[in-house]
Amino acid sequence: MRIRVKDLGYVYDHGTPMAAQALSGIDWEVRPGEFWVVSGPSGSGKTTLSLLLAGLLPPTSGSLQVDGVEISGRGSVAEGVRRRIGVVFQFPEHQLFAGSVMEDVVFGPRSHGLPARESEARAEEALRMVGLDPSAVGPRIPRELSGGQRRLAAVAGILALRPSLLILDEPTAGLDHPARVRLLEILAGLHREGITIVAVSHRIGDFLSLADGFLCLEKGRIFASGDSRQVVPALAVTPGWRDGLPDVVRLMLSLEERGFGVGDGVWAPEGNGVWTPEEAAERILTALGGRSSP
């Protein structure tokens, strides 16, 4: 889906003494099928932006259109667009409520009015998409699954709605390394299928090789925005943001700053970023004299 955000602002408790400006002056565009990451420190407005995107909060100022429709609008057209947006809230596993995983995943399509048969087929498909075997995991009680499995089951519950735009708030928070990698692979797969994705994360480094765009927020305003080539140089010179870049990227930046001639920042001549240890080794060995890694 296409997202167009113009001069968007949001104030909590607008017009009261408690008023708190959470977002201001946000201009942003996401093309259909793109994968964007919204990043920024705590309190920068990430969750607020995702609630606005999902049509769950109305903008205080400016506009936010999804596929040309003001998303917080009334009426069946806006409602139709909102139904194509799936939201995975932070720690969604806390929202599993049914007696079995299958019942939980089936709930979404059923509540959208689909017949039981089709809802079950969709639920099975969604569980498979996140790598959970419907016949093994479907009958189980959600709270008896591991934390990582519960997170995946909750994501499946949203995928069963077959959203065209998927919004996820901190999808990898609190997961161990293998579970985090698994979830990132799932998002990469959904991206390949053409679903538009907006993932909120303060771990921007996890997404550098994965996402098309990065919207970096600070105190409710845009600090940097664009693809990795556009945002990494801005983040690299700002202490708080630089610390959030992966070790490999920080190493390459430090080597370059010290004059080791590893190239143009973290960018390989062919235009790709150096995001992995293997890519970094290759670049360092080349700088040392044309050798290549084993």
Ligand SMILES: Nc1ncnc2c1ncn2[C@@H]1O[C@H](COP(=O)(O)OP(=O)(O)OP(=O)(O)O)[C@@H](O)[C@H]1O
């Ligand atoms: N329900 C609310 N009422 C009043 N102020 C709020 C409310 N929710 C958030 N805020 C304020 O709005 C600002 C942005 O909050 P938001 O939750 O969007 O940040 P965030 O980037 O998601 O932070 P975190 O990384 O901690 O999740 C903060 O200053 C916060 O205190």
Ligand SMILES: [Mg+2]
């Ligand atoms: Mg948040």
